[in-house]
Amino acid sequence: MQNKMARVVAEPNSTDDISRILKRRGQKMFEQTDNQKKLEQLDIDSVLANAELHQTEEAEQIQADGGEEFLKAFDFVDIKVDDLTWDDIIPREQLEVIKAEEKRKDDDRYLAEVVEQNRPRKRHAPTDTTDSREERKAKRLARAQVNIDDGEEESASLDPKRPLGEKEYRALSRAFLRYGDMDDSEDLILEDARLQNRDRGTVRDALHEITDKANALVQESLDQLEAMKQSGRNPTKKEQKAVLFDHHGVKRLNAWTIVERPPDMRLIRGIIKALADFKTFRLPEATKLADYSCQWGAREDGMLLVGIARHGFGAWTQIRDDTELGLGDKFFLEEHRVERKTQRLQTEEKATKSPGAVHLVRRAEYLMSVLRNKYNNNATARRAVDNHHRNNKRGSRVSGSGSVSASPAPSSSRRPENPRKGHRESDRPRPRARDGDRHNTPSHDSRSRSGLDDRPRHRLSDASNDELRRRKGHENGSSNKEDMAFMFFKPIVANLKQVSMITAKNYPSKNERAQKLRLTLVKIGEFIRNNLEGSQSMPSLEVRLWDYVSLNYWPNKDASGAKLQQMFNKVMEASKAAKASSGSSA
Known part of the structure; x- marks a missing residue:
């Protein structure tokens, strides 16, 4: 019994053991023994000669059906090698369970493939994390920088005085509208437009093409408005819309913005530079309250103007990241992105935070219009306008009260009577609850001014609904009547x-x-x-x-x-x- 148990335990259970046993037993198949010699030495003829013939008789009671035909069935013997399969080894009950499980898995796999093939294509919502987005953005910026560097290397060998292309005109106009003055910010404009390797005279000539065309279109618009007024017909809002033009492939350039931006930027830079502490700068005449999702008051208005003077108009990212201004948590520049919209849909936060880039543009334009009115009689503003007119070879215009407009305007002997006048926000006092941070602001009564900036405007300033609708009132009566009605x-x-x-x-x-x-x-x-x-x-x-x-x-x-x-x-x-x-x- 112990020997049997030992043999069972010693049975091979690995491929190496089985291979070793087969090799050992296979050797006996080809061993030379004496049996072969005995067969060779056997004399078949003598055996047959000495053989005896025996006749076997069958008993009568035994009947063999078929006779010789029946015996012939055994002439051939089928030898079968007994090769066991797993179906013979595994019990029938377990085998049926295993086969049923395999069939179920095959059916599920086939069904999933059919569903995947027939499912309509749809756009999956982005699930990228902030890190992956930042990583992709960094790679994209790196590729763009490599392309720019390659382009600069290729253009370095070209003539720096060659005419500007469409891409260069677009970059130049964008940089000009950001900094506003080629005389004060030439290096910044060239750097922002990536035109440092170009001849500065060529760049100036290209910029003069844009500004001269804008001035001509503005003058043409003023002449048309004056002709309408003399004919007794008031121009409609559609006829007073912004003057847009194309130049060297650059689409929809705003002529009024190109004419106005240089003196506006000179004015705001001069005011900020004259301050001992820029953090105390306030604009109390900006009576229009901002309706944003964050707290926004006079301090934020002042720091926004300081940021524009430092970084340029429209540089909202740089202004937000300027820690001295303290506007880091006041700008919401990513609200329009798909990721933020998806995040708002997935959470209970449905409202879009403001201000975004569009709100900041409108607010900045409104503050500049108020600043222009405030410094209408200021020497700094007058000097800025004179410089702009001299650069463009245009004579300065004196208003009816003797004050000089703080913004450029094409001179005309038949000037229309302010068809697009900027709204005078200082006529309405800002509620005192919001004025707690204006204790360092010099007092200024805007109503003491004898004149009002009556230069036609190409757009409405960023004002509230009631202020927008009060614009027409200034054309028909004095602001005192507006105050009385208010x-x-x-x-x-x-x-x-x-x-x-x-x-x-x-x-x-x-x-x-x-x-x-x-x-x-x-x-x-x-x-x-x-x-x-x-x-x-x-x-x-x-x-x-x-x-x-x-x-x-x-x-x-x-x-x-x-x-x-x-x-x-x-x-x-x-x-x-x-x-x-x-x-x-x-």
Whole structure:
């Protein structure tokens, strides 16, 4: 028994053992033994000669079916090698379970392949992390830098005085609009446009092509507006739109911006350089409040202008990263990216944070217009304008009050009467709750100025809805009337702001929108009637107040003040008629 157990334990269980056993046993197949010699020495003839013949008789009771035919079936013997398979070794129950599991896996694999082949293609949402995005951005910038370096090496052997190409014109115009003045910032403009290897005279000539064309188009626009005014027709908003032009393949250059940007940048740089401490710079005349998702007040306005003076107009990334300005958490320049939009959709944060780049452009343009008005009679502003006019060989223009505009304007003997006048924001005081950080700002009363910058504007400054609509009021009357109307409607300013929000976007239903407008119109009209009751100048004053509401708050700009007054009268008459009919029926 022990020997059997030992043999079982000693059975081969590896390929090496099996190979060794087969080799040992295979040797016996080819060993030479005496059996072969005995067969060779056997004499077959003698064996057959001495053989005896025996006749075997079958018993009668034994019947062999088939006889010789039956015996022939055994002439050939089929030898079969007993080669066991796993089907013979594994028990039937376990074998069925294994085969069923393999069949299920094959079916699942086939089904997944069919689904994958027939599934429609769709764009997967980006799942890249911040690190991978930064890594890709770094690689992209590195490749761009390599291409730029290769291009610079190739262009180094070319003539530096050759004409500029479309790409160079585009880069030059962009750099010019950022820094604004070739005389003060020539090195910065050339570096930003990557034109350091080009002849500076050639670059200046190319820039003069752009500025001269812009000046000519601005003058042409002014002449057209003047001709309209003399013909007795007021130009429409479409006719006062920005003047755009193409130059050497560069599309949609803004002529007004090209004309205005140099003196604006000179003015702001001169103001900032004259400060002992730039951190105390404030602009109290900027009365328009910024409605952003972060806290934004006078300090942020001042630091934004300081950043523009330092880094250029539109360099929002550099201004944000300037730690001395303290605007790092005030700029949201990545909100428009797909990654941020996807992140907002996946979280409860649905609102887009502001200000972004678009908001900063509008705010900066508005602050520059206020700064221009503030320093209208300032010597620094006058000197900046004179330099700009001298560089462009244009005479300076003196306003009706003797003040010099702080911005360039093509001179014209038939100057239109301010068709695009910048809005005078200093006429309305900023609420004192926001003025806590202006204690270091010199006091300045903008109403003491005798003149107003009446240079036509190619665009509206970044102003709120009521300030945008007050623009026309300055063309027809003095700002004192605007102040009087503003103070008159101060008790119901909430209703006025409410009516400005009753638009098709906020109220898609026409019936609901009409009902809201009717109720608000009645409140405004009753307020005007009740406060003007007993006044001798009530008719004319009431008309002016309705005009103020129409220009500043009414959502439909086609409705004049007289039309609003007429609508109010009709509503009141209908209300009286309804009350009278109800009283008579009772």
